[in-house]
């Protein structure tokens with residue numbers, strides 16, 4: 049598979065410097081430095097429990113750092129007012145691992161929900177066209193009147209992404225987008241992540257354990273090892289190593 053070419057600009061949309069976070073005596077993040085550039089897809093890898101979710105929660109202000117600075121779209125996350133934090137979160141779309149669709153709502157209602165809640169001045173016609181445009185973008189317009197339970201796991205994942213995108217976030221955070229999907233559906237989700245980048249000009253962090261996904265979507269890869277991003281670069285640069293903490297990731301995905 050071809051490795052992705054860089055698309056990023058020099059502008060940083062997320063800047064993380066010297067970030068530390070512990071829970072009691074358990075030191076999870078121990079000096080994290082990481083930047084996300086505008087229009088790039090950055091893949092974050094790391095063993096279970098290394099702190100990837102903690103990092104994302106700090107980025108969206110759900111957890112506060114013990115030390116260090118996290119700047120998102122030029123705002124220092126733990127120094128802004130709660131109102132500014134809520135506004136900032138609208139610009140950062142978070143696609144959850146389990147899609148978190150509302151089971152009792154149709155697909156149309158699922159997509160309408162964030163729009164109506166956050167942009168109360170839209171007319172019914174504007175809401176309808178936004179929903180239809182976004183469903184079309186993820187290739188699932190035909191499911192508009194169906195219930196989530198009638199869709200496959202891959203389709204639900206797409207709807208989850210559409211529902212996040214409908215607020216037109218500048219930054220997308222994907223949490224294990226291909227987890228639990230068959231290989232063909234994984235490839236479809238990888239393509240969708242790339243289409244989203246091209247069509248909506250988003251900058252994204254993709255957390256994954258799936259190296260096929262990492263290679264297909266990542267302009268850059270960062271690997272969390274012992275509380276720091278010790279390896280960052282292209283896919284090849286990160287994995288061209290005999291580091292015993294890194295090699296098993298590659299071997300498990302590609303040699304097994």
Ligand SMILES: Nc1ncnc2c1ncn2[C@@H]1O[C@H](COP(=O)(O)OP(=O)(O)OP(=O)(O)O)[C@@H](O)[C@H]1O
Nearest residue numbers: 071072074076094095096097098099100101102103
């Ligand atoms: N609110 C919390 N209170 C106490 N410990 C926490 C809290 N949140 C996370 N942790 C701990 O921090 C560590 C890192 O958790 P995190 O969920 O970020 O891992 P992860 O890298 O996302 O793992 P996975 O790949 O399995 O999702 C874990 O040991 C977890 O138990």
